[in-house]
Amino acid sequence: MRPLTEAETRAVFEKLGRYIGENIQLLVDRPDGTYCFRLHCDRVYYLSEKLLKVAASVPRDNLVSPGTCFGKFTKTQKFRLSVTALDFLAPYAKYKVWVKPGSEQSFLYGNHVLKSGLGRITENTAQYQGVVVYSMADVPLGFGVAAKSTQECRKVDPMAIVVFHQADVGEYVRNEDTLT
Amino acid sequence: MAAVRVEEVLAAAEEQEAEKRRSVTVEKELELEFDLGNLLALDRNPPAAVELRGAGPRREALLRALARDNTQLLVARLWELPAERAGGAGGPLVARLPEPAFRLPREKPPPRPRPPTRWEQFARLKGIRRRKRTSLVWDEQAKEWRRRWGYRRAGGDPARAWLAxxxxxxxxxxxxxxxxxxxxxxxxxxxxxxxxxNLARAHRAGTAVPAAPLHPTGHQSREELGHVARVARVSTASLGRFQPRLPKEPVEPPSRSGGRKRRFEPLLGNLAAERSRQLELLRDMSSKKPVLDITRAVNKQLRQEEAEAAAAKGKKQSQRGKRGRRQQGAGGVSGGLGGPVPPSFAGTDR
Known part of the structure; x- marks a missing residue:
């Protein structure tokens, strides 16, 4: 476990910024205590200072997961967000998509969101903007990338993809062994 | 008694035949690589290490046998080349070797370019370029094309003129x-x-030793030269740290280690400093964003127009006493996209 280097921090913030914009500041500078990002086994964890001190006493080989895993660095040093970061993305998300109850299940099985399943979408969402996907009851289901801007969404046919799937809470069941 | 002798003779003859065949056919696990243009054969087969260890007659014999076998293979290849008799039927058999493929280093370094003469230096200083002129010019008197200079030049040699x-x-x-x-x-x-x-000056200038050792292969590729330049750059006492860059030398990315051992921040260091560093980084990242995003601006304009059109239509409908249409979703959210197209969007098809 170690702090992120400058380049790694930049990669993480750039990826997070696609979903929550400048709200990353609220993650870095929290009024309720000191929180930090730490790298462990190529994964980035977000944890409190208190937890950090406890986790520091665990041998590296025995440490499975300190704090919340935000994602992992690939071998080519690209950062991938994982669904475990959803708890921190959902409250700060700038662009949201609500999915109709009928197509919730399809999304939770790892499929893209189609126009027919689109309940609501934040105004002025640009194309390829990172969005957080909610159910109509405002339960965060996952996140993805807008395939169409809000304007285009109105005109496309019902079977067109509106949001590209990136992660959903169904992964907690599907990828139970690799999520940490 | 005689029968035994015949068998012996046959066995001896067979052995002799086998021996003769052995000397011509050579079995190799890996095919040899040939470059017939250089008369070169490369044997990639690992030699028997045990046999080669230590000096002795066995090792010598083994090396000799190996050399003989490989030479045999090379010569066999040479015989496969198309050959012809040079100078009639009785002449020697001649084969044309293919172009050499293996790049052998030159024995001597390539000749250095001649240093510029005094005139070339002067011309360069003044920006004088050589004009290309045709060597033949039309001679009006002789009615033919003649050389511009020298023997039988156009217009006649002034030294040979009969009148001065x-x-x-x-x-x-x-x-x-x-x-x-x-x-x-x-x-x-x-x-x-x-x-x-000029010759004397060139001789004096030519005594300087070249800086970087280049393999004398005649033509250096771009990569080779770049590599040598890089090596020369860092071959100083400070590992090239204070080495000034050449005018057009590209700035190469620093090596991953940068000559130092990789070192990370301590795990439980100054967390407040870490936070302020990250906030600084965030400020830096947000300041790099473009001021005007064209796509967003266009989208905004489109949205405004649609909203206006929808408002106008809604007003007309309410004036006519039709049922009031649902308000646009508050809080910057547009609703009811999945269902049938709302009346407000029906007329805004662009």
């Missing part, structure tokens, strides 16, 4: 032909002297 003009103010008794000849001789002598001077 006496310049104004010259001594009328002076032999003008002799003067022309003398001047020409002087010009030639001066040119020769300058040539020798």
């Amino acid at each position: 003009e006496v310049p104004e103010g010259a001594d009328p008794e002076e032999d003008q032909f002799a003067r022309l000849r003398r001047e020409k001789r002087e010009r030639v002598a001066r040119n020769e002297l300058n040539r020798l001077r």
Whole structure:
């Protein structure tokens, strides 16, 4: 476990910024205590200072997961967000998509969101903007990338993809062994 | 008794035959690589390490056998080349070797380019370029194309002219032909002297030792030269840290280690400093964003127009006393996208 280097921090913030914009500041500078990002086994964890001190006493080989895993660095040093970061993305998300109850299940099985399943979408969402996907009851289901801007969404046919799937809470069941 | 002898003879003959065949056919686990242009064969087969260890007659014999076998293979390849008799039927058999593929280093370094002469230096300083002129010009008198200079030049050789003009103010008794000849001789002598001077200067300049050792292969590729330049750059006491860059030398990315051992921040260091560093980074990242996003601006404009159109339509409908349509979703959210197209969007097809 170690702090992120400058380049790694930049990669993480750039990826997070696609979903929550400048709200990353609220993650870095929290009024309720000191929180930090730490790298462990190529994964980035977000944890409190208190937890950090406890986790520091665990041998590296025995440490499975300190704090919340935000994602992992690939071998080519690209950062991938994982669904475990959803708890921190959902409250700060700038662009949201609500999915109709009928197509919730399809999304939770790892499929893209189609126009027919689109309940609501934040105004002025640009194309390829990172969005957080909610159910109509405002339960965060996952996140993805807008395939169409809000304007285009109105005109496309019902079977067109509106949001590209990136992660959903169904992964907690599907990828139970690799999520940490 | 005789039968035994016959068998012996047969066995001996067979052995002899096998021996002869063995000397021609060589079995190798890996095929040899041939470069017939250089008469080169590369044997990639690992030699028997046990046999080669230590000096001795066995090792010597093994090496000899190996060399013989490989030479056999090479010669066999040479015989496969198309050959012909040179100089009639009785001449020697000649085969044309293919182009050599293996790049052998030169024995001697390639000749250095000649340093510029005094005139070339001067011309470069003044920006004088050589003009290309045709060597043949049309001779009006002879009615044919002739050389611009030299023997049988166009317009005739001035030294061989039968008539020489006496310049104004010259001594009328002076032999003008002799003067022309003398001047020409002087010009030639001066040119020769300058040539020798240039040679001497080039000789003096040529004694400098080249900086980086390049393999004398004649033509260096771009990568090779770049590599040598890089090596030369960091071959200083400070590992090239204070080495000034050449005018057009590209700034190469620093190596991952940068000459130092990789070192990370401590795990439980100054968390407040870490936070302020991250906030600084965030400020830096947000300041790099473009001020005007064209796509967003266009989308905003489109949205405004649609909203206006929808408002106008809604007003008309309410004036006519139709049922009031649902308000646009508050809080910057557009609703009801999945269902049938709302009336507000029906007329805004662009």
